[in-house]
Amino acid sequence: MKNIPDAPFMTEMIRTTTNMYNHGWDERNGGNISMLLDEEEVRRYLTFPAIVRTIPTGFSAPELSGRIFLVTGTGKYFKNVQYDPKKNLGIVRLANDGAEAEVLWGFSDGGRFTSEFPAHMMSHAARLKADPENRVVMHCHPANLLAMTYVHDLDERAFTRTLWQMCTECIAVFPDGVNVLPWMLCGTKEIGEATAKKMETARLCVWAQHGVYGAGRDLDETFGLIETAEKAAEIWMKIAHLPIRNTITDAQLRLLEAHFGVHARDGYLDA
Ligand SMILES: [Zn+2]
Numbered sequence: 406m407k408n409i410p411d412a413p414f415m416t417e418m419i420r421t422t423t424n425m426y427n428h429g430w431d432e433r434n435g436g437n438i439s440m441l442l443d444e445e446e447v448r449r450y451l452t453f454p455a456i457v458r459t460i461p462t463g464f465s466a467p468e469l470s471g472r473i474f475l476v477t478g479t480g481k482y483f484k485n486v487q488y489d490p491k492k493n494l495g496i497v498r499l500a501n502d503g504a505e506a507e508v509l510w511g512f513s514d515g516g517r518f519t520s521e522f523p524a525h526m527m528s529h530a531a532r533l534k535a536d537p538e539n540r541v542v543m544h545c546h547p548a549n550l551l552a553m554t555y556v557h558d559l560d561e562r563a564f565t566r567t568l569w570q571m572c573t574e575c576i577a578v579f580p581d582g583v584n585v586l587p588w589m590l591c592g593t594k595e596i597g598e599a600t601a602k603k604m605e606t607a608r609l610c611v612w613a614q615h616g617v618y619g620a621g622r623d624l625d626e627t628f629g630l631i632e633t634a635e636k637a638a639e640i641w642m643k644i645a646h647l648p649i650r651n652t653i654t655d656a657q658l659r660l661l662e663a664h665f666g667v668h669a670r671d672g673y674l675d676a
Contacts, residue, residue: 430545437519466503523597549638571637577665
């Protein structure tokens with residue numbers, strides 16, 4: 406039996422939470438990550454069944470029953486994950502049609518998974534339908550994307566087009582665009598359901614006046630997705646109040662679409 410802190414998924418999670426904190430995306434206990442794990446890989450590090458305790462989830466997700474996730478803990482600081490992964494992270498298996506989460510490892514101070522667990526699990530279910538290879542759901546508070554939601558139209562097409570126009574490679578990184586959820590109370594089943602609905606059509610969903618959700622096949626891809634959108638938002642926040650003399654036209658976005666072999670979201674380009 407190998408030592409669980411040595412597992413590649415654990416190393417990657419620790420590096421990612423540290424990096425996100427260093428980017429200023431996860432102040433205090435802000436942000437949360439969940440990553441679907443391969444059961445065979447987990448078995449190399451944990452003896453099954455090794456249920457430490459069971460926590461009710463407050464929702465139903467039959468399609469995820471039996472699936473295992475590495476999740477950040479509620480109230481925990483990303484900056485501290487590297488110093489005490491066993492306290493700040495947990496490995497849980499969904500049981501009883503998703504109504505319960507069995508803690509297999511971690512949350513060692515008696516803690517539990519992120520308060521945004523419903524939004525994470527429902528988003529996993531939605532993304533797995535769109536892409537069976539999806540593994541990661543990530544939430545954080547990048548300043549420029551957040552700032553944009555105070556001053557930019559929240560229409561998803563308009564929001565996406567603005568970001569595509571801010572950096573040449575944006576359309577290649579998120580051709581499916583950015584969905585936007587108007588302000589809602591966080592930590593609830595309702596925002597979970599609304600986020601999952603948005604995740605059916607895009608891997609990025611901005612929570613107005615709050616932050617962003619991203620989804621992807623691994624931690625790097627998901628981090629990179631948010632990083633790229635946040636960079637574009639930063640450019641926009643730097644220039645939006647200045648007279649705009651140049652931009653990336655729709656014809657040029659079409660050229661990029663063809664060059665990178667991606668499919669821009671239907672109806673989002675005029676030309
Ligand atoms: Zn948040």
